[in-house]
Amino acid sequence: MTASPDVIVVGARCAGSATAMLLARQGLDVLVLDRGQHGGDTVSTHALMRGGVLQLQRWGVLDRIVAAGTPPVRQAVFHYPGESVRITIKPAAGVDALYAPRRTVLDPALADAAAEAGADVRFGTGVTDLLRDDTRRVTGVVARDRAGRVLQATAPLTIGADGIRSTVADAVGAPVLRRARGSGGAFLYGHWDELPVDGYEWVYAPGTSAGLIPTNDGRTTVFVGTTPSRMKQVRSGASTFQVLDDLLRSASPSVADRVASARRPARLRGFAGTPGYLRKAWGPGWALVGDAGGFEDPLSTHGITDALRDAELLARAVHASREGTDGEQEAMAAYQAVRDGMADHLFDVVDTIASYSWTMPELRRLLLEATSAMSEQVERLERLDPAAVDA
Ligand SMILES: Cc1cc2nc3c(=O)[nH]c(=O)nc-3n(C[C@H](O)[C@H](O)[C@H](O)COP(=O)(O)OP(=O)(O)OC[C@H]3O[C@@H](n4cnc5c(N)ncnc54)[C@H](O)[C@@H]3O)c2cc1C
Numbered sequence: 176m177t178a179s180p181d182v183i184v185v186g187a188r189c190a191g192s193a194t195a196m197l198l199a200r201q202g203l204d205v206l207v208l209d210r211g212q213h214g215g216d217t218v219s220t221h222a223l224m225r226g227g228v229l230q231l232q233r234w235g236v237l238d239r240i241v242a243a244g245t246p247p248v249r250q251a252v253f254h255y256p257g258e259s260v261r262i263t264i265k266p267a268a269g270v271d272a273l274y275a276p277r278r279t280v281l282d283p284a285l286a287d288a289a290a291e292a293g294a295d296v297r298f299g300t301g302v303t304d305l306l307r308d309d310t311r312r313v314t315g316v317v318a319r320d321r322a323g324r325v326l327q328a329t330a331p332l333t334i335g336a337d338g339i340r341s342t343v344a345d346a347v348g349a350p351v352l353r354r355a356r357g358s359g360g361a362f363l364y365g366h367w368d369e370l371p372v373d374g375y376e377w378v379y380a381p382g383t384s385a386g387l388i389p390t391n392d393g394r395t396t397v398f399v400g401t402t403p404s405r406m407k408q409v410r411s412g413a414s415t416f417q418v419l420d421d422l423l424r425s426a427s428p429s430v431a432d433r434v435a436s437a438r439r440p441a442r443l444r445g446f447a448g449t450p451g452y453l454r455k456a457w458g459p460g461w462a463l464v465g466d467a468g469g470f471e472d473p474l475s476t477h478g479i480t481d482a483l484r485d486a487e488l489l490a491r492a493v494h495a496s497r498e499g500t501d502g503e504q505e506a507m508a509a510y511q512a513v514r515d516g517m518a519d520h521l522f523d524v525v526d527t528i529a530s531y532s533w534t535m536p537e538l539r540r541l542l543l544e545a546t547s548a549m550s551e552q553v554e555r556l557e558r559l560d561p562a563a564v565d566a
Contacts, residue, residue, distance in 0.1 A: 176324055176325065176326040176327070177326070177327050177328065177329075178206055178295075178326065178327075178328040178329075179315075179328065179329050179330065180203075180204040180205055180206040180295070180328065180330050181198075181203040181204045181205065181330060181331065181332070182195075182198050182203055182204070182205045182206070182330055182331070182332045182333075182334060182493070183205075183206050183207075183208065183315060183316055183328050183330045183332070183333045183334065184198075184205060184206070184207040184208070184294075184334045184336055185208055185209075185302045185316065185333065185334065185335050185336060185337045185341075185342065185343050186207075186208075186209055186335070186336035186337035186338060186341075186465070186467070187207045187208070187209035187211075187213075187282070187286050187289075187296055187298065187336075188209070188211075188217065188278070188282045188285075188336070188338070188465075188482075189278075189281060189282055189285060189465065189479050189482040189483060189486075190336040190464040190465025190466070190467070190482035190483075190485055190486055191207060191209065191334070191336030191337070191464070191465070192207065192282065192285035192286040192288070192289045192296070193230070193234070193285050193289075193482065193483050193486035193487075194334055194336055194464050194485070194486040194489055194490060195207045195289040195292075195294040195296065196234065196236075196285060196288045196289035196292050196294065196486075197234070197486055197487065197490035198294075198490055198493060199289060199292035199293045199294040200292045201490070201493070201494055201497070203493075203497075204293075204295075205289070205293070205294040205295065206294070206295045206297070206328055206330070207286075207289060207294050207295065207296040207297065208297050208300045208301070208302055208316070208318050208326075208328075209296075209297070209298050209299075209300065210298075210299065210300060210301030210302075211298060211299075212298050212299065213283055213286060213296075213298045214279055214282070214283040215279070216277070216278055216279050217278050217282075218444055218445075218446055219278055219473070219478070219479075220275075220362075220364050220386070220388055220396050220398050220473065220476065221275050221276060221277055221278055221281065221388070221390065221396070221479065222248075222273070222275040222375060222386070222388045222476040223273055223274050223275060223276070223479055223480060224273065224476060224477050224480045224549055225264075225267070225268060225270050225273065225480075225549065225550075225553050226477075226480045226483070226484060226549065226552050226553045226556050227479055227480030227483050227484075228270045228272075228273055228274060229268050229269065229270050229553060229556055229557070230480075230483040230484065230486075230487055230556065231483065232269060232270065233561070234288070235288075236284055236285060236288050237274075239284040239287075239288075240274055240276045240280060240281065240284060241274070243276065243280045243284070243391060244391055244392070245274045245275065245276040245280060245390065245391050246274075246389045246390070247271075247272030247273070247274060248264065248272055248273040248274060248275065248374045248375050248389060249263065249264050249271075249272050249273075249374055250262060250263050250264055250373060250374035250375075251264060251374050251375040251376070251377065252373050252374065252375070252376045252377070253377050253379070253542070254376065254377065254378040254379070254426075254427045254429075254430055255379055255380070255535060255539070256380050256381075256426075256427075256535065261373070264374070267553075268553050268554075268556075268557050273374075273375070275375075275388045275389060275390045275396070276390065276391060277366075277390050277391045277392075280391055281479070297320075299320055299321040300318050300319070300320045300321075300326065301318060301319055302316045302317070302318045302337070302342050302343070303317050303318060303319055303342070304316070304317040304346065305317070305333065305343065305346045305347065305461075306327065306329060307460075310459070311459065312459040312460040313333050313347060313458070313459065313460030313461040314329050314330070314331075314333075314460060315327065315328050315329035315330050315333060316328050316333055331460065332460060332461070332462065332493065333460060333461050333462075334461070334462050334463070334464060334489065335347075335349075335461065335462070335463045335464070335467040335468075336463075336464045336465050336467055336482075337467050338465070338466045338467060339449060339466045339467075339470055341463065341466070341467035343461060343463065343467060344454055344463055344467050344468070347458055347461050349454040349455050349456075349458070349463060349468075350454065350455045351452050351453070351454050351455075352453050352454060352455055352515075353451075353452060353453040353519075353522060354450060354451070354452050355450045355451030355452065355471075355472070355522075355526040355529065356526055356530070357450065357472075357526060357529050357530040358402070358403055358448055358450055359403075359448040359449045359450045359451060359472050359529055360384070360400040360401065360402065360403070360448055360472050360473065360474055360529045360531065361400065361401060361402065361403040361405075361406035361407075361445070361446060361447055361448040362398055362399065362400045362445065362446040362448075362473055362474075363398065363399050363406070363415055363418060363419050363422075363443050363444070363445050363446075364396060364397060364398035364399070364443060364444055364445075365396070365397060365419075365439065365440040365442065365443040365444065366390065366394040366395070366396050366397075366440050367394060367395050367396075367397050367434065367437045367438060367439055367440060368393065368394055368437065368438040368440075369437045369438045370387070370394075370395040370397070370433065370434060370437035370438075371395075372387045372388075372389050372395050374389070375387070375388060375389075376430070378423070378426050378427045378430055379426070379535070379538055379542075380425065380426035380427065380535075381531075381533075381534070381535065382401055382402070382405060382425075382531050383399065383400070383401050383422050383423075383425060383426040383531070384399070384400040384401070384426075384474050384528075384531075385397070385398060385399045385400065385422070385423050385426055385427070385430070386398050386476070387430070387434075395437070397419070397423075397434055399418075399419050399422040399423050399426075400473070400474050401422055401531060402448075402531050403447060403448040405531075406418070406447075406448075409421055409422060415442070415443040415445065416439060416443065419434075419443060420434070420435060446473065449470060451469075451470050451471045451472055451522060451525065451526055451529070452469065452470055453468070453469040453515065453518060453519075453522060454467070454468050454469060455511065456468045456469075456485075456489075456507075456510060456511040456514055457507035457508075457510060457511055462489055462492075462507060462510065463485075464482065464485035464486055464489050465478075465481070465482035465485055465486075466478060466482065468485060468514070469481065469485075469514075469518055469522075471518075471521065471522055471525045471526070472525050472526070472528070472529035474525065474528060474529055475521065475525040475528075475545070477521060477525070477549065480549075480552075481518065484514070484517060484552065484556065485514060487556070487559070488510050488513050488514055489510050491510075491559070492506040492507055492509060492510035493506070495509070513555075516555075517551070517552045517555055517556075520544075520547075520548040520551060521545060521548035521549060521552070524541055524544045524545045524548055525545065527541055528541050528542070528545065
């Protein structure tokens with residue numbers, strides 16, 4: 176099998192589907208390949224921050240998230256040892272509530288929007304290798320579907336939206352520009368029933384983070400995070416539910432009591448921890464978006480928002496290059512410069528929080544700094560000219 180679209184996108188979750196949707200809306204012939212299933216779940220909680228909601232709203236996708244019964248979040252409660260602080264999420268940047276759609280809701284909504292815009296979105300098809308010309312420019316992909324059929328697709332641009340273990344980033348040897356100092360936090364999470372929450376609830380105590388996130392089907396996602404070594408230590412011999420309860424109770428007995436009296440899920444999911452990184456985002460014939468290009472510790476709850484930001488920035492760069500406003504190299508270099516300019520501050524703060532080596536006064540200062548870094552990103556997204564990429 177062969178194909179020769181304008182753009183190939185590898186990965187059809189938040190980064191890949193959003194990028195494909197925006198490029199297809201520009202009239203490009205886009206082929207999207209994902210080895211997974213449409214609507215399948217993945218290891219991730221799913222709290223969106225303001226920048227992510229802003230993007231979904233601008234793209235006309237937020238209505239689908241709301242229609243899926245995703246509850247609006249209008250406040251956040253920060254639980255510290257001995258004190259809880261309630262913060263109203265004020266309407267700003269045209270966003271009057273945050274949302275935390277399950278990935279089984281968000282990712283297919285974006286994939287469907289990409290398909291509706293004309294992208295050819297194919298699941299069950301894994302990319303195994305990249306094609307190159309004599310100059311080593313990437314010219315496409317080799318993929319295989321579940322029936323074992325091989326697809327060779329060629330395109331002027333191949334986009335890696337294929338997550339932490341990106342085949343594209345690996346094949347092009349995308350240099351790592353920044354690495355987190357720490358090992359990254361370990362997490363356990365699950366989706367509880369009958370657990371009422373006041374918007375997002377975040378719990379911090381020395382060595383531990385946790386959160387309650389209201390989501391679809393009346394459920395509340397509960398997570399705990401700590402260093403991988405502490406997670407390993409607490410886990411020895413204990414059930415995952417016991418570990419979650421122990422860590423949560425050590426941070427906030429009252430939140431742990433609320434969780435213990437709710438209906439727990441059949442099982443929990445775990446994440447062992449991955450150090451954050453920021454990779455070079457482009458090269459001849461290729462570009463990276465989402466986790467393929469950069470990863471920050473999950474306690475930022477900003478990875479999906481970052482993925483949607485990258486989709487917007489890369490789609491603008493491709494547009495500028497096609498319109499001849501910028502040459503290809505100039506446009507792609509601008510994509511990376513803007514992405515890095517937006518990502519750097521939050522990357523540093525999250526890296527420090529994810530070390531879990533703070534005192535409570537330090538942590539409270541770091542959280543303020545994280546909020547300010549996120550607000551800077553929102554302001555920069557808001558300043559992007561909507562007319563530049565209107566379909
Ligand atoms: C425990 C945990 C909790 C998190 N909580 C939050 C949170 O609350 N809020 C938040 O914003 N972020 C959170 N994140 C981060 C978030 O999950 C990621 O930033 C986000 O999933 C990145 O999206 P993506 O589209 O770049 O990659 P992914 O979601 O990883 O999608 C990559 C896709 O590429 C496909 N793929 C991979 N390789 C190939 C291949 N060779 N060929 C074809 N397809 C391929 C995969 O099947 C997959 O569908 C969390 C992460 C973790 C681990």
